[in-house]
Amino acid sequence: MINGQQTENRRADGLRDTGGTLLTVQTYIPRGFFTCIGRDGKVFDELKYVWLQGRQVWMYCRLYRTMDRFHKPEILEAAKAGGTFLRKFARIMGSGGQWKCAFCLTREGKAVKIQRTIFSECFYVMAMDELSRATGDTDMQLEAEQMMEQLIYWVQVDSSGLGRPHLPGDVPTNSMAVPMMLLCLVQQITEGRGQKVAEKYRDLGNWCVQQILQHVQRDGTAVLENVSFDGTELQGCQGRLQNPGHALEAGWFLLQYSTQWGDKELQKTAISKFVEVPYQSGWDKEHGGLFYFLDVDGNCPTQLEWSMKLWWPHCEALVAFLMAYQQTKKPELLDMFSQVYEYTFNHFPDAENGEWFGYLTQEGKVALDFKGGPFKGFFHVPRCLYMCERILDDLLSNKA
Amino acid sequence: MINGQQTENRRADGLRDTGGTLLTVQTYIPRGFFTCIGRDGKVFDELKYVWLQGRQVWMYCRLYRTMDRFHKPEILEAAKAGGTFLRKFARIMGSGGQWKCAFCLTREGKAVKIQRTIFSECFYVMAMDELSRATGDTDMQLEAEQMMEQLIYWVQVDSSGLGRPHLPGDVPTNSMAVPMMLLCLVQQITEGRGQKVAEKYRDLGNWCVQQILQHVQRDGTAVLENVSFDGTELQGCQGRLQNPGHALEAGWFLLQYSTQWGDKELQKTAISKFVEVPYQSGWDKEHGGLFYFLDVDGNCPTQLEWSMKLWWPHCEALVAFLMAYQQTKKPELLDMFSQVYEYTFNHFPDAENGEWFGYLTQEGKVALDFKGGPFKGFFHVPRCLYMCERILDDLLSNKA
Known part of the structure; x- marks a missing residue:
């Protein structure tokens, strides 16, 4: 092959960009993955x-x-x-x-x-x-x-x-994504690496849990996406925002953490506040599926996509309900899992070209027909299937 | 009144924040306008x-x-x-x-x-x-x-x-909003201020027009929202993006400018490329209304709200069609105006509580029910009604 030659972009391995540049025979510069994949598998960006x-x-x-x-x-x-x-x-x-x-x-x-x-x-x-x-x-x-x-x-x-410049009106905000993400990383980094590493990140893990629990508001009836750093409600739309899929994802992160440290109290809170509550508030009783955003006071959210049904909250819900059932054997948690399962597998998979659609209207019609985009990649669907398969294997082999 | 007293937030004048602080009897600190107004007129943020x-x-x-x-x-x-x-x-x-x-x-x-x-x-x-x-x-x-x-x-x-830091992969982009907005300001600042001021901003106005015209692509069959600074198409989703309402707004800005300077060629281009083309590509033939975003190659846009019907593109379309008709008397432009008028007045006004809704689903159902939000204020609706009333007055008095 000639130096600098751009090899043809082959489609054989799906999302992987194989169009690397061969600068010398030894120095191939790798190119990562395409993630913007159309309905039929074509790269559109x-x-x-x-x-x-x-x-x-x-x-x-x-x-x-x-x-x-x-x-x-x-x-x-x-x-x-x-x-x-x-x-x-x-x-x-x-x-x-x-x-x-x-x-x-x-x-x-x-x-x-x-x-x-x-x-x-x-x-x-x-x-x-x-x-x-x-x-x-x-x-x-x-x-x-x-x-x-x-x-x-x-x-x-x-x-x-x-x-980000500090601005006087920009109230410091405990946004749920931050402690959730860090808790996920603590679990990633410490997994199977022994007691010393686990202890090293123990304080951080506990801090993340405390930060996540501060999002339980309104006497335990709501999980809010943004709160103050001392755990009080913030003013306005930002303060009233709910993201049920995010709360459910936090739910199974907390369940994993409670299992790791044998924390029964945390397990109980995770299930009642981060699994059951977001389902009760977030499930669309008319059309099925989980809303993307809601306002805890029943105002209309200002996010244009608030009523859409996205694939990833349903992925997170499946993991959360199945893990909660695994840990408690409460049949109502399995019922919730079944309801989300039915909706998810009836609406998201594309029977014609494979893979899942990502974005449905409130009524469940495909609103955006691509399979991968700026935020939908090879992650939520396979992680969900992977987690569920492992939990189901455990349940079936009576280990759980 | 007592120093520092927070007066009650009255609703009498609609969106104006009357809850000012009276530091002394003389120094009242004014407070601007609330713009987040719910379905029934209540301030929600x-x-x-x-x-x-x-x-x-x-x-x-x-x-x-x-x-x-x-x-x-x-x-x-x-x-x-x-x-x-x-x-x-x-x-x-x-x-x-x-x-x-x-x-x-x-x-x-x-x-x-x-x-x-x-x-x-x-x-x-x-x-x-x-x-x-x-x-x-x-x-x-x-x-x-x-x-x-x-x-x-x-x-x-x-x-x-x-x-914004300059990044090596961030291709310099002629985004239509920039020259449109500056052209609008040139017209604002020069209006009625005499030949000297008009001449001062003439070069800038012409530069804005040239920058806007660069968005006409694909042999004149499409107006693209983002192009390169030398007027070529950009790669990927960004380069293929169409925003029909924006193109129509640019259309009537160009029509105003062509009138001011007696530029017949620009008038013709404005009507054929910025009024007729965006209508042909942007009108939803199944459900009516103008799409928010489209991809010129027919891919699905990655904006979650792409298929929604927003109030403002319809406001801009009404002005654009009526002004184009005023200047040409072509009956098909009046037909387009009528079609947009029917859709707009059948879908956006709230018969119960007054004002217009801003955000409909593709099918025309109210998707977000507030009257004012972070991007919907006292602007597009009154400007549209104001412009249309003036044009209609001109037409009726045979001055146009």
Whole structure:
């Protein structure tokens, strides 16, 4: 092959960008994954979203590492190529001398956009940690830990490195996504790495749990997406916002954590407040499915997509209900699982071309017909199926 | 009244925040307008969005100044109070020593968010210029001109003061909103101020027109929302994006400009490319109404709200068709006006509580039931009715 030749973009391995550039016979620059995939599988945009690159690497490695039927060299190779792409292109040295990750890259890996939040970095940590487990590469584990330290610094010490100016009217907000994401990372980084590592992150884990529990408001009848740092309700739309799918996802994160530390009280709270409450408030009794956003006082949310039914809250709900049932054997939790299962599998899968649609109208009609986009990648669907399969296996083998 | 007393928030004058603080009998701190107004008129959020504050001041002054039945002291007073609020609270000295305007303020005027774009500043200019005309206050006119110079510097010389870091993959983009908005400001600032002022801004106006015309692509069959600065199509979703309401709004801006300068060629282009083309591509032949976003290749847009019917594109379409008819007397333009009129007045007004809804599903059902929100204020509906009334008056009196 000739130096610099752009190989043809093959479709054989689905989302993986195989159009790499061969600078010399030895130096192939890997290109990550396309994630904007149309109804019929055609790539409709070549931008590479870092959240989705990180999540895809994580998912491949997790499947490779923990499920026999996915323990295949081509899955590991795809994950490694994605990881190399991320390490080479996703990290950007920020103006304050701190590493940031871009939100979005061109096909060739040039940064297009950097968010002033922590989430690209979080998915980078997930990818690197899981990749280090699949490959045994301790450099990647170190990189995950270093980025994790950076994240903790931003969240607990000084967020100015994120680049958002402090404004006098911008009330400090405990947004549920932040402690949820960090709790997920604590579980990722500590899993199976022994008591010493678990203890190292114990305080952070507990802090995340406390931050998440502050979102239970209105005498325990609602989970609000944004609260103050001392756990009181914020004014206005932001303060009244509910995101049922997010609350359900937090629910199963808390359930996992309560199991790890044998915390029965937390298990109880997780089920009653983060599994049952969001279902009661978030389920659309007229058309079925979980609303994307709601206002706790019954006002109309200002998000244009508030009434749409998205794939990922349904994925999170399936995991949350099944895990809650696994831990309690309460039949009503299995009923909720069945109801969400029926809705999900009747509405999201595309019988014609495979894969799931992501975005339905309130009435359940496909509103956006692509299979992958800027926020829908190889993550929520496979993670849900993976988690549910494991729980069901446990239930069937009476281990649970 | 007692010093510092918070007066009760009265509803009598609709959206105006009357809950001012009387620090001394003389120093009343004005509070601007609430814009988040529920279905029944109740304020559901007290944040004050600067785009909407500026637009409301502009609209009050324009009505006061040019229509006898709105030439009332209470309208001028409300506009002045809004202007005082803007001057006192909206402007923030940016890190680079340049004035920025906040995007959003608390009820008390503290900055909550600053966008890294030019639009808050644009609506500030519109408000100040029109207020100077209604009041004769030359300080405000000067302020409008100074901010206008700042805007021109950002757009034509150096945008780094907006605070967006330059990233290697972030392709410079001619986004239609920018030249449209500046053309609108050129017309605002020069209107009736004599030949010297008109000539001063002539080059800028022509530059805006050229920038807008670059959005006509695909051999004249499409108006694309984002193009390169040399007028070629951009890659990916961003490059294929169409926003029919925006193109129609650009259409009537161009028609006004072509009239002012007697440019028949521009008039022809404006009608064929910015009025007829967006209607043909943007009208939903199944359910009626104008789509919010479309992809020129027929892919599904990635914006979750792409198929919704918003009030403002319909407002812009009404003005565009009626003005195009006024200038040409082509009956098919009146037919298009009638079709949009029927859809608009059958779907957006709320027969029960008055005012217009803003957001419908593709099928025409109310999707968000508030009357005012972060982006819907006292602007598109009254501007549309105002423009249409003036054009219809002209048509009926045979002046046109």
